[in-house]
Amino acid sequence: MRIPINDLKRHHAPLATELAAAVNRVLSSGWYILGPEVEAFEQEFARYCGVEHCAGVGNGTDALELALRAVGVGPGAEVATVANAGMYGTTAILRVGAAPLYVDVDDRSMTMSPAALGAAIPAGPRGHPAAVIVTHLYGRMAEIEELLAIAGQKNIPVIEDCAQAHGAERAGRKAGSWGTLGCFSFYPTKNLGAAGDGGAVVTADATLAAKIRALRQYGWTSKYRATVAGGRNSRLDEMQAAVLRTKLPHLDGWNARRREIARLYHGALAGSEVILPEPRDDSVTHLYVIRSPHRERIRIALAAAGIGTDVHYPVPDHRQESVQRIAFRRTPLPVTEASAAEVLTLPCFPEMTDTEVREIAHAVNAEM
Numbered sequence: 001m002r003i004p005i006n007d008l009k010r011h012h013a014p015l016a017t018e019l020a021a022a023v024n025r026v027l028s029s030g031w032y033i034l035g036p037e038v039e040a041f042e043q044e045f046a047r048y049c050g051v052e053h054c055a056g057v058g059n060g061t062d063a064l065e066l067a068l069r070a071v072g073v074g075p076g077a078e079v080a081t082v083a084n085a086g087m088y089g090t091t092a093i094l095r096v097g098a099a100p101l102y103v104d105v106d107d108r109s110m111t112m113s114p115a116a117l118g119a120a121i122p123a124g125p126r127g128h129p130a131a132v133i134v135t136h137l138y139g140r141m142a143e144i145e146e147l148l149a150i151a152g153q154k155n156i157p158v159i160e161d162c163a164q165a166h167g168a169e170r171a172g173r174k175a176g177s178w179g180t181l182g183c184f185s186f187y188p189t190k191n192l193g194a195a196g197d198g199g200a201v202v203t204a205d206a207t208l209a210a211k212i213r214a215l216r217q218y219g220w221t222s223k224y225r226a227t228v229a230g231g232r233n234s235r236l237d238e239m240q241a242a243v244l245r246t247k248l249p250h251l252d253g254w255n256a257r258r259r260e261i262a263r264l265y266h267g268a269l270a271g272s273e274v275i276l277p278e279p280r281d282d283s284v285t286h287l288y289v290i291r292s293p294h295r296e297r298i299r300i301a302l303a304a305a306g307i308g309t310d311v312h313y314p315v316p317d318h319r320q321e322s323v324q325r326i327a328f329r330r331t332p333l334p335v336t337e338a339s340a341a342e343v344l345t346l347p348c349f350p351e352m353t354d355t356e357v358r359e360i361a362h363a364v365n366a367e368m
């Protein structure tokens with residue numbers, strides 16, 4: 001592809017010397033797992049998110065799993081979540097032995113609909129979900145205030161999935177600092193990506209933070225003393241922490257450029273019939289996702305022009321083959337179902353040029 005959907009070589013090239021130095025620092029230290037680099041990154045990232053605590057873990061899906069365990073979700077419980085966010089939440093829910101309760105997303109934001117969550121939580125003393133996972137999809141903050149208010153009426157913990165929203169903020173508060181716990185992935189293509197797998201859980205709650213630290217390492221509260229049940233091995237390594245520390249100071253600049261690209265697209269695609277995401281200050285535009293009933297036609301035309309695209313995500317969680325075999329509940333999901341057939345992701349990464357953005361918009365317009 002002449003213009004790929006993402007280009008991590010372009011992303012890393014300007015930092016090559018710094019990154020090599022960071023990796024060499026770790027190699028020569030002789031300490032490779034949960035050491036001084038991880039501790040320093042945890043402090044730096046907690047400060048960045050505006051929370052007290054951060055615990056590095058193996059990846060974003062593990063972050064969600066350990067967060068669910070930390071708030072006591074286990075077999076027999078239900079967790080409210082969306083079905084349009086790529087199976088990550090569902091995977092974590094199933095790993096702890098709980099079942100997903102799918103609720104629909106809002107047609108504009110593509111994030112959990114507060115009305116749908118309200119309808120999914122029964123009034124009165126009847127049983128309700130043990131937790132809610134709120135995904136800030138495509139980099140845009142969900143309607144977090146309303147969702148927290150609804151869950152709060154029943155004291156249901158809210159876990160934010162911030163894997164696409166590093167640095168997104170509203171009212172001066174960052175994604176991850178609103179809910180009971182915030183979960184991050186540092187998969188290489190994320191807004192803040194490692195050179196491999198990585199993840200983190202952030203929280204203002206010291207007890208929950210201690211629980212995550214125990215759960216990520218066999219349930220240990222001190223060496224060889226496994227006191228917390230449900231522990232496993234999911235740790236952030238020193239090399240990835242050193243890479244992330246090198247990149248964190250650049251995150252805000254990269255996010256600003258992503259927003260700028262979204263605004264460029266918005267202007268250039270304004271006349272077309274595709275549905276565009278609103279350019280928003282509370283989005284870090286992890287993905288630029290348009291909607292059209294003619295998605296496949298546009299994809300083929302763009303591919304022929306050497307432009308990479310992707311679909312996030314083609315099959316909603318409740319329609320996945322592996323999920324079909326388990327018991328789960330769902331509320332009506334009309335927006336989730338309709339959007340899965342229409343969403344189309346255009347290239348959006350900080351190193352793209354304005355010319356590339358215009359060329360892609362031109363190719364889309366020519367097809368509409």
Ligand SMILES: *Cc1c(COP(=O)(O)O)cnc(C)c1O
Pocket residue numbers: 059060061062085086088089135161162163164184185186187197198199
């Ligand atoms: C990438 C992603 C995850 C999972 O992260 P991994 O590190 O790949 O496990 C979770 N949630 C969302 C919304 C993601 O985009």
